[in-house]
């Protein structure tokens with residue numbers, strides 16, 4: 216039975232979002248490729264581009280399965296996706312990177328990202344972010360809901376559910392939900408870095424996939 220402070224339909228909504236989140240994951244062979252033997256900077260960049268393209272595809276699928284999203288005005292659906300694509304990709308990357316990367320692989324992956332042409336000034340806040348996300352030890356429901364909030368303008372019912380769900384799993388940490396939302400502020404700052412990263416690459420004529428050009432307004 217749903218916990219006392221969470222109605223049946225709210226519970227069903229959270230389950231639907233969790234199912235959508237868990238159903239859409241990047242194929243492991245793509246993520247695993249990052250772990251293989253030494254790549255050149257150019258190949259590292261292409262791998263991250265392939266990952267990012269997968270992330271965006273997974274994100275679009277996840278979003279379409281958020282109950283009610285498809286009944287939104289089509290323009291709004293596109294606007295929400297384009298507006299949140301970078302943040303949602305960084306949030307998901309941080310979540311996967313901090314929770315799914317086996318010990319020892321993190322250093323390898325960090326090294327790959329470092330040797331992909333991204334300048335150190337962006338690597339630092341990026342790694343700080345994924346470490347701060349990891350430090351929250353979010354369970355899959357919280358990860359899925361935080362991603363859904365990042366994509367949707369968080370209207371009243373979602374935020375209410377969130378705090379309910381968080382009190383459920385972190386009863387001893389009343390400020391836990393505030394910490395989660397605080398990460399969204401940190402996430403917005405990564406948006407800015409991402410724009411810089413992309414424009415710095417444009418200079419050294421790196422190519423992105425058509426999907427990334429479309430969703431990031433690149434080229």
Ligand SMILES: O=C1N(Cc2ccc(-c3nnn[nH]3)cc2)c2ccc(Br)cc2C12CCN(S(=O)(=O)c1cccs1)CC2
Pocket residue numbers: 240241246249260263264265266267304305306307308309311312324328331333341342344345409412
């Ligand atoms: O690639 C990244 N990674 C590695 C990564 C990403 C996803 C998975 C994964 N596995 N399974 N599901 N997802 C694993 C490792 C990672 C990890 C943490 C943070 Br915070 C951020 C990142 C980026 C996100 C994309 N950018 S980007 O600047 O947009 C760019 C576009 C083109 C080339 S580089 C680089 C950093």
